[in-house]
Amino acid sequence: MTSADVSDFRVSSLRSACTNCSLVQLCLPVSLSQSDVALLDDIVQRRRPLQRNDHLYREGDDFHAIYAVRSGALKTYTVSSGGEEQVTGFHLPGELVGLDAINTWRHPCSAEALETTSVCELPFERLEDLASEIPGLQRQLLRLMSREIFSDQEMLFAMARRTAEERLAILLLSLSDRFARRGLSATRFRLPMARSELGNYLGLAPETMSRLFRRFRDQGWLSAEGREVRLTDVEALHELAGRPPEDAAAVGQRDTGY
């Protein structure tokens, strides 16, 4: 056994082994060579899992790292001056959080675990340094941030112009996509968040959410008990999500981006 082997062994319990992580192609997709990923490995830190309602960071905290969700789920939210909570996003395994803090070096929102959740911590300064050395990594970072911008704008469009029904359809399809990308079922999944949190995110009252779910069930588009959801008519949901209301005759569908 060489000394390199020993050192590798010693460190491996501390680091997250991106090399073996099935999510690496989600959180930092493609384009990194084996050896580049190994370099990344060295700066990634694991943290002990968060329990439900634990915070990964809070609004106003100093920013020093971005995080990749390994398992579980997070929500990010801000609190308005009135104490009212606004959910700004849900984050599933393979997705990054904290990108919005780079600008000010302070987290502009809080991140809270919706269930038992483990994350990888990527210390930002070291990530930056590494990105300077590995062009592919720099590019990935920029791409991911670009994607975030794009999907926020899609969402913005949805909030501005879509009815409650359409918003729910869009969200369900987005979740479906994101589950599928991890190799899970696109039609049966368990929502990690409460109805009221979904509603909050979509800008809808919890009562409206409840009525929507019933309407969707009555239409045969899904069956749901509690957080367990089964999409039974994905096509109909795409219909709803894909086109603005006054446009029911048109063809074509949009992807939710994420």
Next chain:
Amino acid sequence: MTSADVSDFRVSSLRSACTNCSLVQLCLPVSLSQSDVALLDDIVQRRRPLQRNDHLYREGDDFHAIYAVRSGALKTYTVSSGGEEQVTGFHLPGELVGLDAINTWRHPCSAEALETTSVCELPFERLEDLASEIPGLQRQLLRLMSREIFSDQEMLFAMARRTAEERLAILLLSLSDRFARRGLSATRFRLPMARSELGNYLGLAPETMSRLFRRFRDQGWLSAEGREVRLTDVEALHELAGRPPEDAAAVGQRDTGY
């Protein structure tokens, strides 16, 4: 005259001379040394000015550069499958556009001049290369994208939870800020966009915009004729923008980010 001087002179007509541009601290704020800016200079290309309604790029175009607005104003927008236009942003001098295209190497939205507008073109691949060499530039890029993410999320919040009045107040204050940052008046400015475009951006019908402006005028919060606007009670607008409706007693105010 040294040969360096000659060369400088020769090139200067082709390049945009970031060094002398009063906007450089806006479009790529601080942290770049004189010599770094000079390197940036070398990759920046000027283009001849766009006339009103000219497109800088169109949805679906191949992406090869991001752009900094030098003068004038742009709007970005997407067209839904029904042919309906959705404005996704307004872009004033010192602001960047095209960041949302990095992910897919295609522009997900169109960019159109609202008035005679000149821009600097920053070829993205060369910018990436340069960013690898100049850590400060890489950091700036990431910061700017982070800021974009943050402000999109703020906007999202606004669309989800704010009334029409509040949205208009937020937008007016945002514009006021952005004009002020360029050294223009924060209280008197000319809107580069039509009312209906403002409304489109805010997710409001043009008729609603019209009624809002009248209401704001009746309240003495502003005076406006055509696109010429004068904010006469900024405090009241902050009141509106800064806190959700049910919260009129609370103190504190939020910044619109941009």
Next chain:
DNA sequence: CGACACTTTGACACGGCTCAACTAGTGTGG
């Protein structure tokens, strides 16, 4: 001057919010 796009105003309809009451889980302490 005429054409055309933008803005304003009014009347009306309706989606989604609010308020309120009830139900179903879920955990807690006596």
Next chain:
DNA sequence: CCACACTAGTTGAGCCGTGTCAAAGTGTCG
């Protein structure tokens, strides 16, 4: 082990803010 509280979800009634439609007014540019 049950009573109680507490939270999340459901359902109904009524209201209000905005969208929609229609039509008239106002620039503005060729």
